[in-house]
Amino acid sequence: MLLLTGYARAEDRACLRCHGMKSMAIQDPVTGGIRSLAIDAAAMAASSHAKLNCLRCHGPGFEVYPHFEEAKREALHCLECHKGNDKFPYALFESIEKGFDRSIHAQALPDRFSCASCHDPHLFHGLSRTPVADVPAQVHQDNQICLNCHRNNERIKELTGRILPTLKNTHAWLPDVERHWQAVRCVECHTGSRRPLDHFILGKSFALRDCVSCHSRNSVLLGKLYLYQNAENRQKAGFVNALVMNNAYIIGMTRNVWLDWAGFALLALTAFTLLGHGLARWLMARKRGH
Amino acid sequence: MNTHPSFSSGGIELYPLWLRIWHWCNALSFLMLILTGVSLHFAGAAIPLIPFNTARILHNIFGIFMTLAYLVYALATVLGRNGIHYRPQWRGLLGRLLCQAKFYGVGIFRDEPHPFPSTARCKFNPLQQITYLGVMFAGVPLLIVSGLMFFWPELAPAQFLGMDGLWVVAVSHYLFGLLLTAFMLGHLYLATAGETLSGEFRKMIFGARVEEEKQ
Numbered sequence: 001m002l003l004l005t006g007y008a009r010a011e012d013r014a015c016l017r018c019h020g021m022k023s024m025a026i027q028d029p030v031t032g033g034i035r036s037l038a039i040d041a042a043a044m045a046a047s048s049h050a051k052l053n054c055l056r057c058h059g060p061g062f063e064v065y066p067h068f069e070e071a072k073r074e075a076l077h078c079l080e081c082h083k084g085n086d087k088f089p090y091a092l093f094e095s096i097e098k099g100f101d102r103s104i105h106a107q108a109l110p111d112r113f114s115c116a117s118c119h120d121p122h123l124f125h126g127l128s129r130t131p132v133a134d135v136p137a138q139v140h141q142d143n144q145i146c147l148n149c150h151r152n153n154e155r156i157k158e159l160t161g162r163i164l165p166t167l168k169n170t171h172a173w174l175p176d177v178e179r180h181w182q183a184v185r186c187v188e189c190h191t192g193s194r195r196p197l198d199h200f201i202l203g204k205s206f207a208l209r210d211c212v213s214c215h216s217r218n219s220v221l222l223g224k225l226y227l228y229q230n231a232e233n234r235q236k237a238g239f240v241n242a243l244v245m246n247n248a249y250i251i252g253m254t255r256n257v258w259l260d261w262a263g264f265a266l267l268a269l270t271a272f273t274l275l276g277h278g279l280a281r282w283l284m285a286r287k288r289g290h
Numbered sequence: 291m292n293t294h295p296s297f298s299s300g301g302i303e304l305y306p307l308w309l310r311i312w313h314w315c316n317a318l319s320f321l322m323l324i325l326t327g328v329s330l331h332f333a334g335a336a337i338p339l340i341p342f343n344t345a346r347i348l349h350n351i352f353g354i355f356m357t358l359a360y361l362v363y364a365l366a367t368v369l370g371r372n373g374i375h376y377r378p379q380w381r382g383l384l385g386r387l388l389c390q391a392k393f394y395g396v397g398i399f400r401d402e403p404h405p406f407p408s409t410a411r412c413k414f415n416p417l418q419q420i421t422y423l424g425v426m427f428a429g430v431p432l433l434i435v436s437g438l439m440f441f442w443p444e445l446a447p448a449q450f451l452g453m454d455g456l457w458v459v460a461v462s463h464y465l466f467g468l469l470l471t472a473f474m475l476g477h478l479y480l481a482t483a484g485e486t487l488s489g490e491f492r493k494m495i496f497g498a499r500v501e502e503e504k505q
Binding site: 179211216219251254256259263266 | 330331332333334335338342343346394398399400401443454456457459460461464465468469471472475476479482483
């Protein structure tokens with residue numbers, strides 16, 4: 001038990017006495033399926049909510065066991081903490097809420113979709129302060145959220161009542177699709193704006209299909225996936241380091257201005273030298289009367 | 291020893307048919323790779339050269355084409371007679387390089403004769419020989435290997451001197467491409483600096499035979 005609750009703070013140990021067991025589960029009264037109620041204390045300790053104790057989110061009905069039935073039916077109120085919270089950029093979650101309300105998920109499944117449908121609050125690790133070296137892990141985590149449903153046709157059928165075409169088919173236009181999925185998140189293309197953390201998730205009809213949106217100097221990735229790897233860090237590195245400093249390569253995006261100018265100077269110098277030489281040859285030949 | 295571009299069957303052909311076909315295939319590929327490479331590198335520019343997705347497909351096709359053509363060239367050169375033109379005589383090389391450089395810097399303006407005309411033993415002048423040796427057996431292979439690595443990015447080192455390995459490969463590919471583009475400009479210009487203005491172009495189209503050297 002100590003092993004299971006080793007990561008937990010004292011006030012959470014009572015909860016983890018049961019929820020720390022991997023086998024902790026109930027039969028879902030609606031679907032009849034088995035629903036896990038187990039909490040991985042180690043993953044929780046590494047998540048964005050590591051500093052919160054259980055009862056911070058799970059209301060008073062969970063203070064006692066057996067828990068109150070009303071409490072079990074109540075949804076989580078993420079925005080109660082996240083909205084108007086000085087720890088986050090101004091009005092970030094107001095914008096997220098607006099985006100989510102317009103998203104294909106909220107529109108198609110208004111009563112069945114909430115923050116926790118995608119973001120498991122016990123596991124979720126936000127993008128902020130993710131070092132570049134950890135971006136692939138971040139991409140994996142975030143894409144897994146989508147794939148949990150979108151690669152699971154039973155789950156999709158349970159939610160929507162229909163079967164969706166396979167992801168490979170709907171993404172056939174995308175070259176090297178597996179590598180793209182390893183390198184960028186689904187939301188880079190499936191959110192339409194350049195706003196960071198946009199939650200206006202788009203269906204396939206409106207998702208980005210333009211390579212240059214990412215593969216250019218003005219790449220949308222700079223405002224999304226690489227939002228926290230901003231130019232500020234590079235400016236701090238100084239002139240010489242800025243010449244070589246780059247941590248990931250994306251065709252068209254990770255252009256080094258200094259190298260571009262050096263290349264332009266080399267070609268211009270070569271062209272001028274050759275033109276000058278040719279002009280001198282022509283003038284000398286004319287002088288000789290050729 | 292005179293070089294005389296002709297269709298005659300006597301003597302040794304300095305530019306055999308396979309070499310001429312390879313040369314123009316390589317030239318076409320390289321030109322297309324420059325155009326598509328610039329389009330990919332400067333994607334999203336105000337005036338796009340070739341649309342990104344078209345440029346990507348063409349860059350891949352011509353990259354593979356140039357690689358295959360290079361393999362044919364390298365094999366034929368290493369195993370065949372063409373290779374002898376790339377073997378420098380190291381003794382006195384510096385003096386000959388300076389002599390050729392002096393010709394390009396001074397003699398060419400005075401209509402002086404070429405100091406090292408093409409022979410059956412070496413069709414290149416010393417500067418050409420050393421440059422082509424570096425370009426064909428270092429520059430082009432490095433350009434090709436760094437380009438092919440994009441088909442298998444997992445083969446790139448994860449880190450190189452503290453930088454992302456693929457980024458180092460990409461920048462190397464960019465720099466090799468840039469240097470070889472500068473070389474191509476010089477190559478095109480110096481092709482006008484033969485015995486006549488168009489003589490070198492004609493040789494690469496029709497071939498050029500020289501008499502065998504007597505021992």
